[in-house]
Amino acid sequence: MNRRECDQLDDYLLGWLSPEEAAAFERHLAGCPACRREHGLQRSIDQALARQDTLLDPIPGGLVERIRRQVQAGDRRRATGRNWLAAIAATLVIAVAVGGWRVNRLRPNGGEHAAAPGQTQESPESLAGSPADPSAGSVPAGKPTLVSPDAGGPPSGEPASTPTKRAVASARVVLADPSQGIVVPVETNDPKVTMVWIYPTFKPAAQAGASGGK
Amino acid sequence: MSDLLEEFVPRVYLFALRLTRSRDEAEDLTQETFLQAWRHRARLRDPRAARAWLFSIAVNLWRSRLRRKGRSEQAAELPDEPGPRPANLPEEDLVAQEDVRRVREAIDALPARQREVVYLHACEALPLREIAGVLGISLEAVRSSLSLARKRLRRQLKDLNGVRSPTK
Numbered sequence: 001m002n003r004r005e006c007d008q009l010d011d012y013l014l015g016w017l018s019p020e021e022a023a024a025f026e027r028h029l030a031g032c033p034a035c036r037r038e039h040g041l042q043r044s045i046d047q048a049l050a051r052q053d054t055l056l057d058p059i060p061g062g063l064v065e066r067i068r069r070q071v072q073a074g075d076r077r078r079a080t081g082r083n084w085l086a087a088i089a090a091t092l093v094i095a096v097a098v099g100g101w102r103v104n105r106l107r108p109n110g111g112e113h114a115a116a117p118g119q120t121q122e123s124p125e126s127l128a129g130s131p132a133d134p135s136a137g138s139v140p141a142g143k144p145t146l147v148s149p150d151a152g153g154p155p156s157g158e159p160a161s162t163p164t165k166r167a168v169a170s171a172r173v174v175l176a177d178p179s180q181g182i183v184v185p186v187e188t189n190d191p192k193v194t195m196v197w198i199y200p201t202f203k204p205a206a207q208a209g210a211s212g213g214k
Numbered sequence: 215m216s217d218l219l220e221e222f223v224p225r226v227y228l229f230a231l232r233l234t235r236s237r238d239e240a241e242d243l244t245q246e247t248f249l250q251a252w253r254h255r256a257r258l259r260d261p262r263a264a265r266a267w268l269f270s271i272a273v274n275l276w277r278s279r280l281r282r283k284g285r286s287e288q289a290a291e292l293p294d295e296p297g298p299r300p301a302n303l304p305e306e307d308l309v310a311q312e313d314v315r316r317v318r319e320a321i322d323a324l325p326a327r328q329r330e331v332v333y334l335h336a337c338e339a340l341p342l343r344e345i346a347g348v349l350g351i352s353l354e355a356v357r358s359s360l361s362l363a364r365k366r367l368r369r370q371l372k373d374l375n376g377v378r379s380p381t382k
Contacts, residue, residue: 010361044374045367048317049336051310057231059224060241067245068219071252 006035013042218264223248225338226268232333233276235322243279247272266340269348273330313374320370328363331356 005028011017012025029035186195226247230240251258251271258267321329330349334340340348346356 010364014360016357038368041368041371041374042364044313045317045364045371046336048310048314048374049321049332051314057228059227060237063227063241063244064219064223067223067248070245070249071219074249074252 006032006038009035009038009042013039219248222265222268225265226272229269229333229338230272230276232321232329233272233326243272243276246275250275263344265338266344266348269334269338269340270350273348273350316371316374317367320367323370324363324366327351327355328359328366331359332363332367335360 005025008017008021008025008028012022012029017025029039182199184197184199186197188195223244227240227244230243230247231237234240234243247268251268258264321332324332327349331345334345334348335342342353342356342360346353349356351359
């Protein structure tokens with residue numbers, strides 16, 4: 001028995017020997033009973049390994065189905081999360097749009113002033129003058145003048161030459177996926193303030209299950 | 215997705231069983247593996263690599279779990295009770311089953327790395343390079359672990375009866 005050659009049994013069985021080395025080992029195998037025994041034993045072990053799972057370890061019943069449900073539930077949760085993110089993003093867009101308009105309106109050169117404490121806040125609907133157009137500010141500060149939004153002109157008693165403009169805040173609401181939310185405009189007293197409710201069309205999985213998928 | 219789950223859930227579960235040596239933990243690990251795989255599915259560029267990719271996720275999750283629990287892989291408990299016995303096995307399969315059980319016990323007694331390498335090589339027939347990728351070790355380490363494991367198994371199973379071919 002050549003110890004060095006006997007040690008090559010696994011290399012031979014695993015195909016790690018060169019053709020020349022393999023041929024030399026086969027010659028050794030033919031004359032080495034110990035290696036032939038090991039060779040037979042390893043083949044038996046390999047066969048047992050190949051069968052061990054089917055014989056000993058049946059897959060737990062329903063495991064595939066449980067994982068499928070978990071994966072789908074995970075997808076729904078992520079979709080709901082995206083809906084809320086889209087809603088928050090859209091709300092921020094609106095807030096920035098309205099806030100920008102407000103800030104501009106309160107600028108000293110914006111042609112208008114904020115109402116003093118105790119003073120009635122002018123209704124934006126009836127404000128004359130535009131924050132974008134200071135030249136239109138012929139109305140004395142602190143004395144808002146009623147303007148009919150529909151008239152498009154100055155109220156009676158004002159000089160006809162006073163231009164009147166309406167500043168309208170606008171906002172664009174974009175959902176990442178329109179199928180995942182419903183945007184509903186909400187009526188406000190101030191036409192320059194735009195408000196929308198954004199309803200996600202997905203419910204969290206737990207709620208959806210509890211509410212029967214309403 | 216259904217086809218993928220049908221194909222890979224059993225394989226990942228059986229591999230998880232060799233990692234954890236506990237049916238409950240293997241089931242948990244399999245579920246977690248697929249949830250993570252689904253979340254990061256965009257990272258799988260080549261669908262042919264799905265099997266090795268799933269195995270590597272399972273390995274990483276298992277090692278993280280052991281680190282969190284402060285356990286070593288060797289400390290993982292062996293299941294006390296044998297697995298459910300498949301019904302209506304032919305008589306010769308019962309003989310084979312005894313041999314298979316002994317081989318299983320010998321494998322479960324191997325050091326963790328050797329056990330994982332032997333399983334991926336013998337039961338999943340993964341190429342050595344993929345085994346190295348799954349386990350995050352070098353090709354040389356895979357070869358060395360495999361050789362050592364096989365020698366060790368032969369020492370422990372000298373009186374194995376011999377397993378007959380499947381009767382399918």
